[in-house]
Amino acid sequence: MFKFSFHPTILLLITSFSFAAPNPEEAAATVVYHCANGVDTCPGPHWTCCGPILSGVGGTCRKLKPDEYCAL
Numbered sequence: 499m500f501k502f503s504f505h506p507t508i509l510l511l512i513t514s515f516s517f518a519a520p521n522p523e524e525a526a527a528t529v530v531y532h533c534a535n536g537v538d539t540c541p542g543p544h545w546t547c548c549g550p551i552l553s554g555v556g557g558t559c560r561k562l563k564p565d566e567y568c569a570l
Contacts, residue, residue, distance in 0.1 A: 530559075532555060532558060535551075546559065548568035
């Protein structure tokens with residue numbers, strides 16, 4: 499019979515990765531803002547409402563760089 503065990507250092511590494519706090523910039527990037535639905539607007543002047551505009555949902559706000567544009 500095979501006995502499966504982890505070295506304590508490996509267990510520590512696994513648990514530290516699973517409970518690591520997310521990077522605030524990455525967390526902010528996962529928030530989705532909607533627009534053009536009659537209720538919601540983009541959060542600031544550097545945000546753009548991009549399509550497609552879906553019924554009941556609206557468009558998606560994106561923070562574009564000066565050389566970027568909305569692409570469907």
